[in-house]
Amino acid sequence: MKLLALDTSSEGCSAALLVDGEISERFELAPRGHTRLLMPMVRELLLAQGLVPADLDVLAFACGPGSFTGLRIATGVVQGLAWGLDIPVVPVSSLEAVALGAIETLDIPGHSIPGHSGIAVAFDARMGEVYWGCFECRAGIPVLLGEEQVCLPSDVALPSGPDHWYGVGQGWQYRSGMPSAITGQVETIDEALVLRASWVARLAAIGYRQGKAVPAEQAQPVYIRDEVAWKKLPGR
Structure with missing residues (x-):
């Protein structure tokens, strides 16, 4: 192909x-x-x-x-x-592609069993908002959890399931406006991943x-x- x-x-x-x-x-x-x-x-x-x-x-x-x-x-x-x-x-x-980039560049372990990792992707949507998508890594491939959305940083949420979370995308520059319960679960943040x-x-x-x-x-x-x-x- x-x-x-x-x-x-x-x-x-x-x-x-x-x-x-x-x-x-x-x-x-x-x-x-x-x-x-x-x-x-x-x-x-x-x-x-x-x-x-x-x-x-x-x-x-x-x-x-x-x-x-x-x-x-x-x-x-x-x-x-x-x-x-x-x-x-x-x-x-675009959010899914960056999630794959995170899996490859951050060496996130992927599993289809408990203990799998999650990737929270945030893009700058301007007007004080972010594009937000959460994925779990299954056998090295990102799988969307829930829906992709545009929202205020204060409204982002992490779905249940993954035990470990990684944040990527330039939207994470607004993490000071995100709920502390969310940022506290994210182990690694790479806002420079393009x-x-x-x-x-x-x-x-x-x-x-x-x-x-x-x-x-x-x-x-x-x-x-x-x-x-x-x-x-x-x-x-």
């Missing part, structure tokens, strides 16, 4: 190419450079593997939540490529095998917060 994954949902811009289980990636921290950087990254990845777009089997992208403008960039590119190549798309939750397309690619490959691919017109961003709220933010 040849899978191309893209992410422009946060301050990082990245593209990853999964070919027969091996991943190559281009990544750059460039909050205002997504439009300029994304397609050159794609071309570099394909060229390095001796491939052309027509060789791709499936596309994937981080569908949100995240920056309104950033989500639209990746969505537009993926839809255009999918239409032109007549191949499907696997949307991947989403990477390689994590999107790994989850998309699983999703593709599970039949989660959709046609181009159904590849849509997930804002969680409604679009009107985003329009109130200049430059977003």
Whole structure:
């Protein structure tokens, strides 16, 4: 399988190419450079593997939540490529992808039995709120507990189940406003962890095998917060 994954949902811009289980990636921290950087990254990845777009089997992208403008960039590119190549798309939750990144970079043990670990992902949603999603690590893969949501830091909650919790994402910069009962359960916090397309690619490959691919017109961003709220933010 040849899978191309893209992410422009946060301050990082990245593209990853999964070919027969091996991943190559281009990544750059460039909050205002997504439009300029994304397609050159794609071309570099394909060229390095001796491939052309027509060789791709499936596309994937981080569908949100995240920056309104950033989500639209990746969505537009993926839809255009999918239409032109007549191949499907696997949307991947941005929160879930960062949870996978935490599992890989923080070396969190994953179990399907008592003693498993939880990952609480928080993104800065602006307007004093955070995007919040809680996952448990099962055999090295994040599994969503409950629902992803947007809320005030004071309203975040951890579901029952995991014995150990890890917090990741830039939304944890607001942990002083979170309930002490929540922050007291979190053993490690990494607010600098930035989403990477390689994590999107790994989850998309699983999703593709599970039949989660959709046609181009159904590849849509997930804002969680409604679009009107985003329009109130200049430059977003």
